[in-house]
Amino acid sequence: MHTDLISGAGGAASASSSVDADLVVSLDGVGVRRSGTALLHDVDWRVELDERWVVLGPNGAGKTTLLNLAGGRLYPTTGTAHVLGERIGRTDLNELRTRIGLSTAALAERVPAEERVSDVVVTAAWSVVGRWREEYDTGDERRARALLEQLGVGSLADRAYGTLSEGERKRVQIARALMTDPELLLLDEPAAGLDLGGREDLVARLAELAQDPDAPALVLVTHHVEEIPPGFTHALLLRDGQVVAQGLLDQTLTADNLSKTFGLPLTVDRHGARFAARAA
Numbered sequence: 001m002h003t004d005l006i007s008g009a010g011g012a013a014s015a016s017s018s019v020d021a022d023l024v025v026s027l028d029g030v031g032v033r034r035s036g037t038a039l040l041h042d043v044d045w046r047v048e049l050d051e052r053w054v055v056l057g058p059n060g061a062g063k064t065t066l067l068n069l070a071g072g073r074l075y076p077t078t079g080t081a082h083v084l085g086e087r088i089g090r091t092d093l094n095e096l097r098t099r100i101g102l103s104t105a106a107l108a109e110r111v112p113a114e115e116r117v118s119d120v121v122v123t124a125a126w127s128v129v130g131r132w133r134e135e136y137d138t139g140d141e142r143r144a145r146a147l148l149e150q151l152g153v154g155s156l157a158d159r160a161y162g163t164l165s166e167g168e169r170k171r172v173q174i175a176r177a178l179m180t181d182p183e184l185l186l187l188d189e190p191a192a193g194l195d196l197g198g199r200e201d202l203v204a205r206l207a208e209l210a211q212d213p214d215a216p217a218l219v220l221v222t223h224h225v226e227e228i229p230p231g232f233t234h235a236l237l238l239r240d241g242q243v244v245a246q247g248l249l250d251q252t253l254t255a256d257n258l259s260k261t262f263g264l265p266l267t268v269d270r271h272g273a274r275f276a277a278r279a280a
């Protein structure tokens with residue numbers, strides 16, 4: 001979770017490439033190295049507009065690194081990365097980030113405890129955390145409150161963020177990630193720390209989002225197949241920074257692939273549109 005992130009000011013002037021407009025993320029032979037270690041190695045990955053991806057893998061597999069790359073927060077060390085048609089390293093990342101909704105633990109930790117919940121959401125329009133001197137119009141305020149309602153936490157809009165439970169915070173973070181009406185929504189372990197009811201509620205809300213044809217392309221990182229919402233279409237399995245398998249969810253989420261990914265014999269069961277895994 002502690003990869004050095006790049007600031008938005010870097011990069012040359014915006015230069016759109018000739019990449020297919022339907023390709024939201026396009027990675028070719030991407031590697032990320034830090035302190036002599038490969039966090040990601042030779043990753044090829046394509047995400048299209050109407051796809052909903054789940055990224056699975058054990059602790060330290062490189063999932064957050066992959067999400068930070070797709071979120072324009074990180075440069076590849078090797079290979080090429082295009083996000084929303086822009087090449088990372090050759091575009092204004094501040095501009096690109098306004099088109100991407102990103103929810104990670106690292107971003108959540110930067111929210112001041114005293115921040116009003118509706119401000120946590122509305123400040124996404126400015127890619128900042130912590131309301132400062134910015135002026136927001138009433139349209140922004142209305143949208144922030146509507147998103148909080150949609151996520152089931154509308155009644156908390158005027159509370160201080162620091163007073164919320166973990167489950168409530170997760171929903172606020174997703175509302176924030178949706179604030180700019182992004183073309184790509186990246187969620188890093190949104191169900192971590194939730195109780196069973198909270199998890200099931202979140203899975204149902206993400207399933208709704210996944211089935212909405214107007215929703216952005218979705219990428220959800222998780223450790224648990226039980227957290228995959230119905231409506232998700234594709235899976236990418238990572239281990240030690242390398243792709244073990246990727247493709248259509250049904251074809252990729254096999255006992256064999258999952259066992260290789262987590263390094264122990266596993267069985268996978270399907271119950272309707274949900275999955276469950278356990279040691280074989």
Ligand SMILES: Nc1ncnc2c1ncn2[C@@H]1O[C@H](COP(=O)(O)OP(=O)(O)OP(=O)(O)O)[C@@H](O)[C@H]1O
Nearest residue numbers: 001002003004034039058059060061062063064065
């Ligand atoms: N700046 C850095 N320097 C060296 N190693 C790093 C750096 N940032 C991350 N790593 C390492 O890279 C590996 C991948 O980290 P990453 O956070 O992407 O994994 P992850 O799959 O999201 O893990 P988790 O499920 O535990 O959150 C980890 O072993 C981590 O310790």
